[in-house]
Amino acid sequence: MARAAVPVLSSLGPVALDRAGAEPLHRQLYRALRQAVLDGRLRPGERLPPSRALAADWGLSRNTVVTAYDTLLAEGYVTGRVGAGTFVAASLPDAVPGSIPARDEVRRGVGLSVRGRVLAEAPAIARDRVGRPFALGTPDLGVFPFALWAQLLGRSWRQGGRPLATEPDPLGHAPLRAEIAAYLRAVRAVRCEPEQVVIVSGAQQGLALLAQLLLDPGDEAWVEEPGWPGNRAALLGAGARLVPVPVDGEGIDVAAGMAQGAGARLALVTPSHQFPLGVTMSLARRLRLLDWAAARDAWIVEDDYDSEFRYAGPPLAALQGLDGAGRVIYVGSFSKVMFPALRLGYVVVPPDLVEPVRAARRHFDGGTSVVPQAALHRFLADGHFASHLRAMRSLYAAKRTAILESIADAFAGFATAEAGEAGMHVLLRLPPDCPDHMLAERAARIGLTTPALSSYHRDADGTTGNGLLLGFAAHDPAMLDRAVRDLARLVAELPKG
Template sequence: MGRHARPVLASLGPMALDRAGAEPLHRQLYRALRQMVVDGRLRPGERLPPTRALSAEWGLSRNTVVTAYDTLLAEGYVTGRIGAGTFVATALPDRPPEGMARRVDARRGVGLSRRGMVLADAPAVPRDPLVRPFSLGTPDLGAFPFALWGQLLGRSWRVGGRGLAADPDPLGHPPLREAIAGYLRAVRAVRCEPEQVVIVSGAQQGLALVAQLLLDPGDSAWVETPGWPGNRAALLGAGARLVPVPVDAEGLDVAEGVRRGADARLALVTPSHQFPLGVTMSLGRRLQLLDWAAQQDAWIVEDDYDSEFRYAGPPLAALQGLDGAGRVVYVGSFGKVMFPALRLGYVVVPPDLVEPVRAARRHFDGGTSVVPQAALHRFLTDGHFASHLRAMRALYAGKRAAILDALGRGFAGLGRAEAGEAGMHVLLRLPDSVPDRVLSARAAAIGLTVPPLSSYGVDGAGGNGVVLGFAAHGVEALERAVGELARLTEAHPP
């Protein structure tokens, strides 16, 4: 079998054949197989079971199966290859015969709960599986030590053995929770004990879990605008009523948040590195926010987005470390530092929330897979994480400087590049004469991923610009892509 050949289907699954009916069995079998092809259950190029195997499985005569296959062949639903077998055709007939049940796309919302419909319509988190120039949130995968990671996975299995195969703690692998608590205390000035650390399948799951526990449908919640769509989606999924609060050079405008919704139940903020503006919340704003939460008996969810990659200024303490009232829930992830498919993050909850979170994890999903957690524990405690993080900071600092230099040269008079003190992206502000959504669409047509700033604002109020990720590509590729984007802007004025 060639390396791209499809395997023979072992079984076609259940089929409704009426052996006592008036219609011949070969016609019933033919219609059932035809419907499977039209429905997509049998995919183009898939190899059907041999006639002898299918007749034996269903207790049919071989002539019955052969006749059904021949009819499908005559109508163009399958093709036959001598010595190879029978395959679903890659190009199907344009119009199925009369009377055949057709696939009907269900309307979104039919049968969904109100919450389900809200989630279906929630703002989508941009994904770029091709990782094209300026893709957001993707680290430089070529710089990650995957061979070492594979060794740690194998070592974890050899040492952990049966212990890793047992039913896990819903809050996560205890050794990993202890290592994360120590790391956060030392590096981010987070005040926590291992018991407060909850391992989740990425920061997005952590945000959704917290929102489900802390919000009732109809509760108000502050969100940054512009801001990350996934944060809004997590709150909408819990039935929250969003209160968009603008962000300026000092971060979330707390006074404006109070004016728009003083009685909010929760505020979701990114104080260390705001997305997409890249600003850091000032100490004064942080203290204002904590005072508001204490007075209103409200919660603050701190999404510590991209805080690891800081290029200027002194290290910043987390907002959680300033909290003396136990009102801050801290959320982080390893995906940006290591690789996105790892899907491991953490939530640090106040002591009073530990047992409610444990119960929720037990009911929701039972906890996160423990095998990668054991490897991550070793990656942390053996010093590999700190070493990799140092290397990536230096690598990204060079890429950041290169893209800012290229933007300064290529967009002189066309835009203004802005970069915060941390993160994996820069912001290119555009004049009103260059609508960001128009430029984004034109860039996509030439293979560039250039998200418009306006798409990150609630009701489109995000400003005019484009957000450019720089981590996933080399300096030469970034400089070339900036040149292409600049030429596109000059050659096609909106």
């Protein structure tokens, strides 16, 4: 009966005051506020409530609150601004022994599961979204029709009404799934019906969902070497044991995979445009991979992350379209074609997996927000997506040509560019005596985002040689040319030998 928990601030939470205790209430209030500052619940610059309001909320006298505030002020935990109020100090005094460590000082990883620790420690490549030259996976946002997109969002909400506010189908908005199925059949030769299409919050969520559904802890999974760390993290999060399989000019080396992990349950591949090398998997390799999966009853996850941007040769059919045994799962995304924050992707699963995936979505997250799905449906159905894609393909082809010409001029006789036939980046191959990681670090200091090829190896040993990845989609040719020449100057300044 003597204790009453009353909230001071939403960030402070409930605090118990012992009104019958020996310690004065102003000291109890002072200690509660001071501890909230020390452990980060009250942040630097955060405003404390006026003394009268706090006194009324807590059922205290105003003098009690003023005395507590004055003590905090005297010790440097808060500052007072005449006419403005009381604020948590930007620079705090030293904490006394035994105080709770600030949030940033708490040891990371405590209490995690084995898989949680593996996932938290998995290497990752930071994505640059702030417009620095050569950033990977960033489309040209200056030409996306955002005004049209805003209209479609508003129209979808107005016309959709109450159904859009109800619990969504775990597999996604049915009209959007039908449009995606029609698009994939026509453009990528994917064999699917709308019922097989699952809308996810980005391709990465789709990969994580599949890994949880198809793999038991300890199961082997093939991954491309080198490859995208995010794909590996999705498998590690399910407890998989990764089998790095080398990639050459024909794509993933299936024979090497069979030798290193013949009993693998899953292979995660990027056959249309391998990341980061940019090669396309040959038909012979595709057929051999399909034969392996059918014989082993294994799964192939085809990550078709940017196949829309193909600049040479005939349109390339998806690996899934060659699959006659129902072992390929197709994953795609709209983020690189439209804009990164859209966070909408899709997974095409064999018919036997539809209901297991539906059940998993119910348990994991209930499904993806339906409001942007409805707008995306109209964006596809009304022809805006096809129109935007044609414009982007033409624009990126010109930028690709421009950056290749700049590299040939600035790096003549020293380094060469490998562009592949698709995608939004080129690979700048460097000689062995020019360490890519050192050059990438120096480039970052002058505002260039140039991930080192060696960083995409699981062991970061650079066994396929030195190189830098240069994204070209987000910038105009003039800026790309300046950035290429800045990079060439850095190379010239590197210590030789």
